[in-house]
Amino acid sequence: MNNGKVTLLSAGPGDLDLLTIKAAKALAAADVVLLDDLANPEIVSLAPRARVIRVGKRGGCKSTPQAFIQRLMQRYASKGLHVVRVKGGDALLFGRAGEELAALRRAQIPVDIVNGISSGFAAAASLGVSLTHREHCQGVTFITAHMQDHGEPDWAALAATGTTLAIYMGMSRIDTICAGLLSTLPLSTAAAVVQWAGTEREQRLVTTLGRLAADATAAGLGSPAVILVGNAIGEANARHEAHDDMAHAA
């Protein structure tokens, strides 16, 4: 009888208090932890029994190849161990969970998935805005600007949906992204950047789409960050204006 299994565990944006209770229980029971470079390394304090293997890029090393990570998970699970594969944010939003799930299925290894808080949600919480304020939009689109797989996203098509856009991995190409969106959206569209959302190092910028690229550069913001575009995000500015109004009225 082999009780080995893999848990794909979402570590959220960094703050350990943003882990779910389910995630904390899985970590406490883990025999082996495979730690992604986007997850807060302090998470291992919640897995006292586990052998910890770092599979990220920290320290200037090359990234661990995806195929090797998959073999590691299978090797330990086949020995009957509970392997917890930790991913930043929510494991099911970007981050290659699809390939890992497919490989584990082929190997007939049971998999649990534990959800978490993706950085776009943490960014909205820090700005104090709803992603979908109903006066402004009917939804939100999470998109990666990373080009390896599908080429440039169709920014005009994305803008045409009228949804708030939460753009991941876009900071190195923020000029191109803004130009693409400005073919459809007005210069005055609200926009924001939140770097290191949901961590102690968090930095926020609220501006307009027309000024986004220049303002982000001037503020020295870089990866990892979420770019938010859409007038629902403009409610972050309304915070300060409303506060001023009250001060004058008082």
Next chain:
Amino acid sequence: MNNGKVTLLSAGPGDLDLLTIKAAKALAAADVVLLDDLANPEIVSLAPRARVIRVGKRGGCKSTPQAFIQRLMQRYASKGLHVVRVKGGDALLFGRAGEELAALRRAQIPVDIVNGISSGFAAAASLGVSLTHREHCQGVTFITAHMQDHGEPDWAALAATGTTLAIYMGMSRIDTICAGLLSTLPLSTAAAVVQWAGTEREQRLVTTLGRLAADATAAGLGSPAVILVGNAIGEANARHEAHDDMAHAA
């Protein structure tokens, strides 16, 4: 000195283990809990000190008017109490957090926001699929089919993004939604419905867009449910096929 404040707290899809640790701490410290009808009522067991006020539609009563909920929050917070406003899913995805935040700002009441797991993420976890498998798409769009505010969503524009679609509050109009999407997407596009995602009552259906409306009706699925559309969701079927392949190979 008045230390009153409001925490907008995301209760996730229902399973109390899907609360964040931060949410559990806020509930433990709450003086007053305002409980939404979409949240699991057992959550009050985590708020032993709190006076609990139900502001939902359970029991056949009318929904509590939004303005009254906002006045309740302000009244208790003005008395120096810690008010926890509990919302299902993530408070910043649908659910009127935008209006509540604006009203609290106008009243100069401090607000914390605690993120949670939205049912679209819980649905994907139950199906064992990534929302954004990179062989299929570059993102995911969360959209409400509820028509009160903006009329019918532009299904053709949404389909044109190539993102996975996670459609909330769409079960009563699933025929219209499928017809709208089929003007752009092929009949064979993968689709799924997950009712009561992330709860003990969960029901799942995986099918194609061409058969979605008929299959959902035949299976007796209704609200509350998330409709997922896009070929990333088809990986849920690959689970069973891969399993069969292995069985034959063995």
